[in-house]
Amino acid sequence: MMKKRSNVYGKMSESSTTTTSSTSREEQTEWEMRPGGMLVQKRSENKDVPAPNVRLRVAYGALRHEISVNSQATFGEVKKLLTAETGLQPDEQRVIFRGKERENGEYLDTCGVKDRSKVMLMEDPSSIERRVIEMRRxxxxxxxxxxxxxxxxxxxxxxxxxxxxxxxxxxxxxxxxVQITTLIEMLMRLAIKLDSISAEGDALAQKNLQGKRVQKCVETLDVLKISNARVKPVIVTTKWETFDPPPSTAQWEFFD
Structure with a gap:
């Protein structure tokens, strides 16, 4: 009589095959740490299958924008695209998604961004303050x-x-x-006016230039005052011609 022994070895072989394939799949799965400490499955580096684009609806105050971006892009890349739409630099932007401000290194797909998702854009308060200061300056x-x-x-x-x-x-x-004195006084008033102007940069250079011009004019007038005192006044004499006045009385003829 022959006995079957294939059941035991068959089960062991099947179990061994299953364990081996499971281990193989685990070895093939790679993981990576995302910003924020989240452990996720590493993306495939197969360049032949690019990630699809998604459309984002961006609310910026009363304005609405729509941009197209790769689904695996970061929020930092989204900010760069929004610079062309809003004029705000990336460091001046705050992007809110699902009630939370997102960091530049966070990925869209990891945060749950899908096609037609809505994000809110706000201007960083510190940049507003800097702009106000710059405008005043x-x-x-x-x-x-x-x-x-x-x-x-x-x-x-x-x-x-x-x-x-x-x-x-x-x-x-x-x-x-008196003309020389008056000119000097007028120039000194301009010098005082220049001193009262608060300037910097190119404006300060122009201010200094005008101050030197005023000083040069005053120095010139001081020299002219001395020279003018040495000038002898010119006396103009005129020889007048005299004419005999016409006779005041007329000769009358008398008739008998």
Whole structure:
């Protein structure tokens, strides 16, 4: 009589095969740590099958934008795309999804982003504060430039008068001293006006330039005051011609 022994070895062989295949599958599965400490199955690096794109609906205040992005992109890449739409730099953006602000390194698919998902975009409060400060600074610079430009135009006019006065005195024509004194006073007022202007950068350079022009005009007038005192006034004499007045009485003829 023959006995069957295939059952025992058959079961052992089947069990061994199942264990081996299970171990093989586990060895083939690779894992990776995502930002935030989440352990997930590593993405396939097969470049022949690219990840699909998803459309995101972005709410930014009263504005609405829609962008297309790879489903395996990060929120940092989303911010770069939103820069072209909103004008905000990536470091000025805060992206909210499912009530939570998302970090730049977080992946869309890991966070549950799907096609037509809605995200909220907010401007970082610190960037708003920086913009306000920058706007005030620019406004201050523009105001200083306008004020310096106005002073420059006044200096141009007074400088022309100084040149005309210098030419007259060099030609021996005496100028009333009050004119020289008045010009000096007007230039000193412009110097005080320049000192009161708060400027920086290019505006500060223009301010210093106009200050030097004013100082040069004042120094020129101080020299002209001395030269003008040495000029002798010119006496003009005129020889007048006299004419005999017409007769005041007329000769009358008498008739009988």
């Amino acid at each position: 620019n406004a201050k610079i523009q105001s200083a430039r306008r004020a310096i430009s106005d002073v420059s135009m006044e200096v141009d006019k007074l400088a022309e008068q100084v040149c005309a006065m210098e030419k007259s005195i060099s030609n021996g024509v005496k100028v009333p001293e």
